[in-house]
Amino acid sequence: MEDFKNIFVLGIGLIGGSLARDLKRVLPESTIYGVDNNDDHLDEAVGLGVIDHPARFEAINQADLVILAIPVDQANLFLPPVLDAIAPNALVMDVGSTKGSVCDAVQDHPKRNQFLAAHPIAGTEFSGPSAAIENLYKNKTMILCEVEQTREDLLAKAMQIFEALSMQIRYMNPHSHDKHIAYVSHLSHISSFMLGKTVIEKEKNEKDIFDMAGSGFASTVRLAKSNPATWTPIFKENKANVLESLTEYINNLTHFKNVLEAENYEEVFNEMHNTNHIKSILKGLS
Structure with missing residues (x-):
């Protein structure tokens, strides 16, 4: 877990922003970068302390951990180029609420073992950076799919994060x-x-x-x-x-x-x- 020095969160709304807040707490030595197609969201997220710095997609090769928290129909499109760009020991985690199409999109990707399909069962009715709250994920369930396809060392680091966030783990087939x-x-x-x-x-x-x-x-x-x-x-x-x-x-x-x-x-x-x-x-x- 200590290897996740540079964390890139793509999509600074309720889910991504709340996760960024929690990661800042459990990984105080890490730097949280936000990537969002709305520059106002990035400015707001920095001002609220949700992220440390804004970043562009082109810098994603510097990431140790990438969290994809964007609309699920966009995740299918963004995930392959994210995997293309990341460093050899980086982990990419998608936290959208549908898993089948995302897993299918990268099934044959050469860096498939650097991807973890996850769905935190948490949220509110609010959106945007101002909706991000700390401890949103405490005692909530994290559903993980196809963990057998994720590299063991990267999965172990992710599990340390989930434990630090006090999350309960459940494993499921993505289509189920x-x-x-x-x-x-x-x-x-x-x-x-x-x-x-x-x-x-x-x-x-x-x-x-x-x-x-x-x-x-x-x-x-x-x-x-x-x-x-x-x-x-x-x-x-x-x-x-x-x-x-x-x-x-x-x-x-x-x-x-x-x-x-x-x-x-x-x-x-x-x-x-x-x-x-x-x-x-x-x-x-x-």
Whole structure:
């Protein structure tokens, strides 16, 4: 871990910026460089102390560790040239929320063993450098894919970082990861966006929304505040799995609508009662 002297973070938003903050804490001797296509983001990140210096992509050959925290549809394009440019003992880590297409993009790359596919299960609804917070990843899960294809010495250094950040490790096949994440994350965001859309369209007088909205509504639509520039590429890259999850969700909504129309209140109760099992599944999840 002490070998990661020069760390380059590509994409200084919530995920990349928060990781930069944590790396500054656990690797105080390292220098954190930020690479972003928005110069204002770089200036803001330096001013906030998220990164030490701005940098250009052309300097990436100086990196010991590269963290790719850019939209997932861009990661597929950027990862091969990043691997082309890095030094022989550098590690590249992608932290996007889809893994299948990224892993496929570098499957036959000659420096494939210098890449680690990772997905930290952490985040908020906010974006940009100002959204970066310290300890975002503490006690959160880090999903790693195809670790057997990452060079052992580089993987060991990455694992030291995850341990220093107090993260829990889980290993998954990248395509299984994408299928499961469509249900537990991507579908949640779609549901939140569409609930917000439904209420906005129905309640033309916004004051009524704010006067009547309780904590349940606020918590359910919290994810609708997420950045569309982040989530559109995610839905694009994981389209097949998202469509599958949407189909099942719509079927459940249709069934609930049908039993309510039929005044079958026993089934309405059973639908909710059976789903209460989610409390035991999510017990202890913050």
